Amino acid sequence: MSNQAIEKLSPFKNLTDEQAQLVDEVILFAKQHLTQDFPAVYTILGDAGTGKSIVLSHLFARLQQAARVQSDSPFYGTHNYFLVNHPEVLKVYKQIAGPIKTLLKKDYQRPTSFINQLDKNNATADIVVIDEAHLLLSKPDHYNNFYHENQLLEIIKRAKVVVLVFDQYQVLRMKSFWTLDRLKDLIAPYPHQSYQLKHQFRMTASDDLIAWFNQLTNGLIEPLPENACDHYDFRIFDDAEKMRQTIVKRNQEVGLSRILSTSGYPSTLDGGKHYICEGDFKMPWDQYNFTATPWAELPQTIDEVGSIYTCQGFDLNYAGIIIGPVISQKPGTNQLQVNLDRFTDTEAFKKRADLTDPDQIIHYEKRMILNALNVILKRGVKGTYLYAHDPLLRQTLFELGQALNA
Structure with missing residues (x-):
């Protein structure tokens, strides 16, 4: 380790x-x-x-x-x-x-x-x-x-x-x-x-960028703060494969850099590999880790995509985040939309006897999906890279990144 x-x-x-x-x-x-x-x-x-x-x-x-x-x-x-x-x-x-x-x-x-x-x-x-x-x-x-x-x-x-x-x-x-x-x-x-x-220690990001992440995980897409890249490597990609290549470079330079994703892609605990595909990007989900070493510290996991279950509680130097099909942008608004029909983590939403109101259940399920995004957004100590599956959200985020660098 x-x-x-x-x-x-x-x-x-x-x-x-x-x-x-x-x-x-x-x-x-x-x-x-x-x-x-x-x-x-x-x-x-x-x-x-x-x-x-x-x-x-x-x-x-x-x-x-x-x-x-x-x-x-x-x-x-x-x-x-x-x-x-x-x-x-x-x-x-x-x-x-x-x-x-x-x-x-x-x-x-x-x-x-x-x-x-x-x-x-x-x-x-x-x-x-x-x-x-x-x-x-x-x-x-x-x-x-x-x-x-x-x-x-x-x-x-x-x-x-x-x-x-x-x-x-x-x-x-x-x-x-x-x-x-x-x-x-x-x-x-x-x-x-x-x-x-209250003070954020993990990320070297500015308080304003942390606040932007928090707003995003509350469902709002706001303009990026001017200091988003101050002392922090924050980038938005419109190509998942280019993001992966950049993460591989960071991993070669400083180590502990990995790709992470939200739900929305095929995922079953059956011992087989299930792939996330985005254009030229194709990588399998993290495999069950039978070793005493945390997932992110295994060298071979540079070729896997981490989930909330392997990265929660851990630091990465750089995190490349894929916002999967479960989260998209509501057309004509600056709001995120949670697509419960695209959620692929079947174990997460098992029914419970003390929750019976359908509207309340849907509210909690959507909140948990945004919580998962919140967890993976706050892994990168030195930098965070973003890519979104949804074309509209990908374009909106990419344009926000371009405006920041203009």
Whole structure:
């Protein structure tokens, strides 16, 4: 594994003053509630790239240091766990734990494994830290051996203190359906505190360009800010193959540069290759990654197209984004149109008993598709390239790019 993903989440990475203060605040919160008779919850909110995960990494390293070697600490002897429902991200945390004596690989688990293991041993946890809590299951999923109604609720029942990070704009599947209101309702019966991280750390892009991305993922196509390319390589292509060739060059120069796409192209988990074709461009979707190395860090994935499931939570140096057939431009407007009939991720929108209003379901499904675009738009640290399948959207975006460079 390359060091980039590990360095990003390493507990030895320097924190900003705000992040360090937040870790101290959560430590104090945990100390205050560790001896109470009922669970307490601390929520860290923030968009993609705002540093939520590095805060958790530092926090957990401090807790485990205290739990295992600091006999005068109130955390000494506590049983604490770090959960993440994303197999690629979990690989990175386990790699981090390897060389650090006070962090064990078994400290890091998938939520279902944690719940089932504690039940099997008739045990409870002291402090549970949850990364990417927006990926927690909020309905039963028998395929993944989860038979309860909500993973977060089950985790809270088995812990004294729960610390989680949450981003409502990274909710991508009905089985992990969350809104901020749903989260607030679930934790309302427990003592709780929250903090919002706002500063974008991942991308070297200007705040104005980040705001433009946010507007796009809210369905509005606005003129590009004049500083869109300041200290950031932002380009819009009308040829997907030329974009791929440029990404290959960036990958040769600095590494960790990949093509990513939204849904809308053939995609089935059947072990075979399914191709994205756009003019002269033809590449297969990402294959299932059986290795301990995250998808983007495997050299051969320069010849694959990444999905939200392989890139969520990870940094790339350069990201070439294909906005697929599932998103187009509404003719005669500056608005995006979500085409549910072109959505090809059949697993994402499984029905759930607590959502029955057809209009509400359609609203949430469209929001999740735009959330997926939001996730892949915020991967590129040094640069982002865009290409759209829809001819009208492709022309509109390309002309916006041309106007910027005029």
